[in-house]
Structure formats: structure tokens, C-alpha cells
Amino acid sequence: MKALVLIGGLGTRLRPITYSVPKQLIPIAGQPMLYHVLDLLPSDVEEVVLASGYKAEAIDRYVRDHPPRWPVRTVREVEPLGTGGGMRNAADGMSDPFFLLNSDVIARADLAAMARRRAERDAIGVMALASVDDTRPFGVAALDAEDRITAFVEKPEPKDAPSHWINAGLAVWRRSVLDRIPSGRPSSFEREVVPHLLDRRVFGFRLAAYWDDAGTPERLLHAQRLLFDDGRGGPGTVPPGATGTGPVAVLEGANVDGAVFGSYVTVGRRSRIGAGARIENSVIMDDAEIGEGAIVTGSLVGPSVRVLAGSRVENATLGAGPS
Numbered sequence: 001m002k003a004l005v006l007i008g009g010l011g012t013r014l015r016p017i018t019y020s021v022p023k024q025l026i027p028i029a030g031q032p033m034l035y036h037v038l039d040l041l042p043s044d045v046e047e048v049v050l051a052s053g054y055k056a057e058a059i060d061r062y063v064r065d066h067p068p069r070w071p072v073r074t075v076r077e078v079e080p081l082g083t084g085g086g087m088r089n090a091a092d093g094m095s096d097p098f099f100l101l102n103s104d105v106i107a108r109a110d111l112a113a114m115a116r117r118r119a120e121r122d123a124i125g126v127m128a129l130a131s132v133d134d135t136r137p138f139g140v141a142a143l144d145a146e147d148r149i150t151a152f153v154e155k156p157e158p159k160d161a162p163s164h165w166i167n168a169g170l171a172v173w174r175r176s177v178l179d180r181i182p183s184g185r186p187s188s189f190e191r192e193v194v195p196h197l198l199d200r201r202v203f204g205f206r207l208a209a210y211w212d213d214a215g216t217p218e219r220l221l222h223a224q225r226l227l228f229d230d231g232r233g234g235p236g237t238v239p240p241g242a243t244g245t246g247p248v249a250v251l252e253g254a255n256v257d258g259a260v261f262g263s264y265v266t267v268g269r270r271s272r273i274g275a276g277a278r279i280e281n282s283v284i285m286d287d288a289e290i291g292e293g294a295i296v297t298g299s300l301v302g303p304s305v306r307v308l309a310g311s312r313v314e315n316a317t318l319g320a321g322p323s
């Protein structure tokens with residue numbers, strides 16, 4: 001099986017950071033979001049096809065410099081085509097069936113078991129479903145007693161949500177679904193295609209462990225906590241020269257001498273954390289500088305951002321504006 005990864009979104013909810021970096025390259029628990037997504041793929045996947053567009057060069061560079069376990073091919077969109085258009089644009093040579101992955105979801109999920117379920121049920125698709133309290137930002141499924149999906153509504157009003165089981169952005173589909181997507185124009189797979197596939201048998205696969213969509217600052221930091229708690233953020237120990245609790249992931253070339261770490265922090269490459277600065281529940285990206293004695297909590301600090309000594313940054317997303 002091949003995997004089709006949707007990676008062309010603009011990441012508007014993570015601006016201003018996504019003006020300079022595609023969201024999939026934001027480090028979470030020490031690795032880019034994309035790394036954690038691909039990490040879910042079975043090792044025998046034949047090829048990973050990245051349906052990319054926005055900041056495709058940066059994604060290509062990352063994949064070249066950090067080759068994943070599978071052969072990777074990029075299919076670029078000139079203009080964003082949406083989830084449906086992106087899939088259709090990458091349809092040539094796709095396997096039957098194939099894995100479909102959103103590139104901003106952090107989860108523990110057994111994709112091979114999903115593929116087996118699809119074959120057993122002779123279904124056109126199987127979608128991983130996560131249980132959430134607030135269904136508004138997601139696609140919501142109604143299920144029958146056999147977990148067959150009987151209705152699917154993308155981003156419904158709460159009163160119209162048929163359940164609290166939402167599309168987790170990880171699925172297995174027969175290749176034929178790609179023929180149902182209009183070509184040559186943007187479209188939403190979830191809104192325009194999925195509801196029409198239900199009569200061809202689509203099953204839900206309820207995720208029992210953790211899941212989140214890391215597409216907003218708050219949920220990205222939540223995803224980082226999930227990954228560290230699951231041991232997927234490396235050892236997480238506070239490096240010599242710094243103090244505090246951790247878990248923390250400090251990347252190559254960062255200088256954290258004298259820093260004080262609370263829980264759940266990533267410090268990007270070549271970043272400098274000044275003496276006495278306190279960092280908690282945050283991501284500090286590459287080449288950033290946190291001045292002495294500053295306090296940073298619940299925040300995303302973009303690449304090369306400078307936080308002045310003694311200042312306080314709380315629940316903020318900092319980055320350069322559009323260039």
C-alpha cells in the first residue's frame with residue numbers, strides 16, 4: 001500500500017509562525033509534526049506521496065535532509081486545491097487501497113489494523129475516529145451497531161452533530177474514491193465526496209488511545225504533552241547546565257545554560273535561552289533568543305524571534321509577519 005499525505009494547507013490558525021514555516025515542520029516534542037504523522041505508517045508501505053503546495057520547498061528540503069523509512073514523492077499544487085483537489089491531483093499511480101493521512105494529527109493508531117478491517121468488511125473505506133467534547137472544528141460521523149458510518153457532516157453546528165466521534169484524519173480508502181473527486185478545481189473531500197461514499201460501506205475505527213489535531217496553538221501544545229507522556233519525545237531530561245523538571249527536548253546547537261524548565265518544552269536548533277529564563281509548556285523554534293530572566297509559558301515562539309530580557313510571554317504565538 002501507498003500513503004497519500006495531505007500537506008498543502010496554509011496553516012492559517014498558526015499564523016504568524018506559518019508565514020515563514022509550514023505547520024508540518026513546527027517541532028513538537030523534539031520532532032517536526034510531519035515526523036510524528038509519518039511515524040504511524042506501517043514499515044512495509046511502498047511509497048509516501050506528499051500532496052503539497054504551500055511552502056512545498058521547505059517540506060522537500062526537510063524530507064531530503066531527513067529521509068524517512070519509505071520512498072517519498074511530492075506532488076505539488078500551484079494553487080491550493082483543498083483536501084479533495086489535493087487528493088485528485090496526486091491520484092496518478094496511487095495504490096488500491098491506500099492510506100490517507102492529514103499531516104497535522106498527533107495520535108496513537110494502528111493503521112495496519114485499519115487496513116485489515118477494511119478488507120474484512122469489504123468496505124470502500126475505513127476512517128479512524130476520535131472521541132472529542134467539542135466537535136465543531138471537525139467532521140462528525142454517525143455509526144450503527146457494527147460501526148458502519150451512516151452519516152458524515154463536516155464541521156456541523158453542535159445541534160446538528162450526530163455524535164462525538166470525529167474524523168481523526170487517518171483513513172484507508174479504495175482507489176476508486178479518487179475518481180469521484182472533481183478534477184481541475186478546488187474541493188473538500190470531507191464535504192463533497194465522503195457523504196456520497198457511505199452507501200458503498202464506510203466503517204469507523206474508534207481510536208482508544210490519544211488523538212489531537214495540532215492545527216491551533218492550544219491544541220499543538222496539547223499534542224506535545226500527549227507525545228511526551230507517551231515517551232515519543234525522547235528521554236526528555238533537562239540537559240546539564242539547566243535546571244527544572246522537564247520533559248524537555250533541546251535540539252542541536254541550542255544553548256540553555258542557566259535556563260529553568262517547567263514541563264513540556266521543545267527548544268529548537270541554535271536557540272539561546274538566557275540565564276534565569278523560565279520556559280514551560282512551550283515550543284521555541286530554531287534560532288530564537290529568549291533573554292535573561294524572561295518567562296515564557298503556553299506559547300509558540302517562531303524561528304529567529306527575540307524575546308527581550310525580563311519580559312513575560314503567556315499563551316502567545318510569536319513570529320515575523322507576512323513577507
Ligand code: GDD
Nearest residue numbers: 006007008009051080081082086102103138139167169213
Ligand atoms: N494538498 C493540499 N491542498 N492539502 C491541504 C489543502 C490544500 O489545499 N488544504 C488543507 N490541506 C491539508 C492540511 O495541510 C491538513 O494536513 C489536511 O489537509 C486537513 O486540512 P486542515 O485545514 O487541517 O483541516 P481541518 O483540521 O479543519 O479538518 C480536517 O481534519 C480534521 C481532523 O483533524 C477534516 O479532515 C476533518 O474532517 C477532520 O475532523
Ligand code: MG
Nearest residue numbers: 102104213215
Ligand atoms: Mg487540521
